[in-house]
């Protein structure tokens with residue numbers, strides 16, 4: 001049983017409260033960290049695995065290979081798992097009872113929390129103060145005005161996790177770097193990592209660097225924006241040698257999707273020239289897009305335009321190009337059909353000798 005007296009707590013946050021963010025919060029000074037809300041049936045269909053490479057305990061969804069919950073010794077006795085239920089009838093009943101005119105943008109009610117805290121004997125945790133919490137001392141103020149034993153913080157930590165530091169807030173880029181290192185160390189999924197960084201960047205996603213970040217699909221690409229490309233490459237190559245398959249590219253082929261889904265979309269790749277290349281939109285302008293280059297070259301040489309055939313598994317796409325009697329594809333699964341066509345066109349350009357490997361590396365497109 002955790003002691004809830006005089007604690008500063010990372011509140012449960014869907015998709016934010018995964019292992020790297022929880023560890024970061026603890027390292028910055030949080031006493032207790034909540035997981036994101038995890039749905040009961042996801043646990044029921046997962047298998048507990050002791051991961052000796054990462055030194056973690058993983059609950060792995062047996063249907064798609066995703067990690068439902070990953071934990072490690074560093075958060076032992078400090079982590080609280082929030083379990084949700086998907087009983088819609090019960091949820092609706094509760095919804096009709098409470099928490100609808102009150103939205104996140106509305107002010108918190110410290111006086112009501114104080115009223116409750118003064119009348120009960122169990123430790124009460126104050127929550128909801130993020131909009132007034134800009135530094136560590138504001139946490140203590142919130143605790144005092146609400147008369148509570150502890151304070152739980154969500155959004156202020158989501159935006160800058162160093163809010164837990166008694167010594168003061170750290171610059172956003174420092175926090176992102178520390179967060180990314182933990183994501184690499186604990187093989188966090190690129191999509192979850194990207195989501196968390198997006199929520200730190202917020203309005204800055206509109207800047208050139210933000211747009212470059214939004215195009216990223218791998219941990220290595222994200223890390224390279226914060227000068228951690230080498231760190232990421234070395235760790236991932238080490239993990240690879242140790243036998244971790246790797247979740248650093250968003251590829252359903254690593255995840256063994258249900259057999260029947262595969263059958264309906266399977267393509268014959270025997271005679272297809274393949275390479276793992278991804279398309280990063282920020283590296284091209286409208287005139288030098290891979291497809292445009294390929295079509296221009298075809299026109300100049302009197303060849304028929306390429307034919308594109310795209311395969312989709314869940315939310316990921318791969319295209320096979322047929323051009324001048326040969327077939328080409330990138331084995332990297334892209335987030336949309338347009339990107340899949342462009343990455344396949346890049347492979348085709350490379351195989352035709354129209355783009356060199358050095359150029360592909362400069363474009364950040366080759367995935368080893």
Ligand SMILES: Cc1cc2nc3c(=O)[nH]c(=O)nc-3n(C[C@H](O)[C@H](O)[C@H](O)COP(=O)(O)O)c2cc1C
Nearest residue numbers: 011012013014036037127128129130131153154155
């Ligand atoms: C992105 C996000 C995800 C959240 N997910 C959960 C959740 O999974 N379970 C939960 O009980 N509350 C969740 N919350 C609510 C927070 O835990 C918290 O109660 C609320 O944001 C008010 O605290 P704050 O003012 O410190 O943000 C979430 C809030 C945010 C911003």
